[in-house]
Amino acid sequence: MFNPFTLMRITTLRVLLLLTVIYSIASCSKKDTNILPGDVPNRPNPPDSSHQPGDSLPGDSVIVANYLSFTSHGQEIADEINTATVALKLDKPAAKQITVTIELSNKSIEYGKDYTTVPAADQGKLKINIPAGTSTSSFIVNVPADKPFKEGDGIDFRITAVDTPIRIANDSVHALRFLEKQYLDSLAKMKINTGPYGVYKVFVDLSENKQLAVAPTKWDFGFYSGGDDFRVVLNSSAGMLVKRLDKNDLNAVTVKDTTDIAIAEELIFSDPPHYFGASASYFDDASGDLSKTAIAAISANAADNKVYIVNRGWNTGTTNGKRPWQKIRVLRNNSGGYTLQYADITATNYKTINIPKNDSYYFNYVSLTEGLTTIEPEKKQWDIALTWLPINEKTSGGEDAPYFRSNVFVQNRNVTEAQVSTKTRSFAAFTKADLTGLTFSSSQIAIGASWRLLWNDVYTVHQDIFYVVKDGNGRIYKLRVTNHGDQYSPEIEYAPVK
Incomplete structure (x- = not known):
């Protein structure tokens, strides 16, 4: 008589036997070929499309890439200056002499008539050599004396070829522009x-014969916009002073800190400030040297950036001389700028302002009462x-x-x-x-x-x-x-x- 349970047992045994065989085959394959499920056989990787002749490829023993660029994106010169120097640089010294080809693209001017170069260009191209063992070279642009130009006149210099194994960097174009003849021609x-x-700080543009007056109480701090340096300057025109404390928490700073300093430092933090004793470290060096600011360079390590107490000076030329005491702390932020923490000296909570860098200006300015503000004209104005x-x-x-x-x-x-x-x-x-x-x-x-x-x-x-x-x-x-x-x-x- 047919027994269904017997048939089920036979079927189960067959399935188990089949799975055992499959597992054995897979194990042998893994052992023999070192290919895991989902892997593909090892094949040589194709060269990265970003590599250029002279670069090392995977498996090479030495990386030899060396980048060539202009030292700046461009420059502006006045027509009465008559000459300009354009410089090139390598990341590292050349192992042998390098020849660079630079193409000239004229903007409303003509080579030989409006300008020449040293060395001379041939059919719109310059050949510049960088000697072995060096990493820089340059060429000269000469302009006839008193040659008048209009806005936009100039030359674009573009690096188009260079000996291997040198690579052309992104900064391969230098834009030289001539300024219009200055407004001022006589006394x-x-x-x-x-x-x-003398209440106002007055900025003067000589070429335009104009001035701009700014009240010194319109700002408190200037945040440097240049390069990788993070510096903060004081509004010295209002007589500001700061003192660094060994604290990182603004809320831990109280009015007692100012009282202790006033006693210890011979009242230099009085209202208005009186400069007694060794107080030079509490205001910025008058020369403008950014390595001598009263506030230390702003560190990428937040723990290094301490709290400062601030005497904001006084309202020069007014009957209300006092400006409220403050406490501040400055940090770098993730956007490449600064974060200012600030509060009244007696406050238990603080406010923040984020200050970006802006290459059009040397400094971005902050007023503790008005926030971000524009004080100086642009760099060249x-x-x-x-x-x-x-x-x-x-x-x-x-x-x-x-x-x-x-x-x-x-x-x-x-x-x-x-x-x-x-x-x-x-x-x-x-x-x-x-x-x-x-x-x-x-x-x-x-x-x-x-x-x-x-x-x-x-x-x-x-x-x-x-x-x-x-x-x-x-x-x-x-x-x-x-x-x-x-x-x-x-x-x-x-x-x-x-």
Whole structure:
């Protein structure tokens, strides 16, 4: 008689036997070929399409890639400068001499007529050599004297070929542009209007013969926009001071911290600040050196960024002198900018502001009452400014002591200046030939307060000196302060050096 249970057992045994055979086959395959289920046999990987001749491929023992680029994306020069240098760079020195081919693309100008190059171009191309063992080279662009240009005139230089094993980097185009002939062609005069008691900081654009006045209480901190440096400057024109504490929590800082400092530091944090004792470290160095700011460089490691207590100075020129005490902490943020934490000295909660970097300006500014604000004109739209400024000076005993000075000339970060004595050359007769031998300074206070003497409230302009100012576009001016105007709103006269 047919037994269904017997048939079921036989079927089950057959299935188990079949699974055992399949497993054995798979195990042998894995052992013999080292291919797992879902794998594909090992095959040589095709070369990466991003590799170029001279690069090492997987399996090579040495990586030899070396990148070539221009040192900058471009530059602007004034037509009266007559020459420009364009530079190339390698990541590392060349093992042998490298020949670079650069194509010239003219923008509304003509080679040979409007400009030439050294070495000379041939059929719209330059050949530049980078000697073995070096990593840089350059060429010169020359322009006829007093050649007039209009906006947009210039040349695009593009790296199109280079010897292997060198690779062309992304920065393969350099745009050279000529500025229109400057507005100023002869002697110009300007009375710098700083207001009653010199309240305003006034920015001056020499080429446009214009000025912009800003109240010093409109901002508190400037956040540097340049490169990989993270620096914060104080509103020195309001007499601001800061003191670093060994604390990371704003809420742990109280009014007692300010009282302790006022006692220990001889009242330098009084209202308004009085600069007694060794207080130079509490305000920014007047030269504009970013390595000498009162607030330390902002670290990528948040724990290194301490709390500062802030005396915001005073409302210069007003009857309400005091500006409220604050406590701040500055961090880097994930967007490549800064995060400012701030609060009143007595507050138990703080606010935050994110400050981006903006390459059009040297600094982005923050007011603790108004937030992000624009103070300075763009980089190349001002040259000098007149303001109040604390400056370290020597006492009769030879010690450094800070003094808060009015009517200090400061210069932009892209401006340099040299002082000339009228004993060697008169202002009127000074020409380009007299530039030889001058030493130009990039210190923010290269002019500073050297233009005048203030003694017993008597204001005297030094008439035996004048200044040569080279602006961010390479234009050069001779400048002096006249006897006109007054202590707080002096008059300057200046002219292009020809």
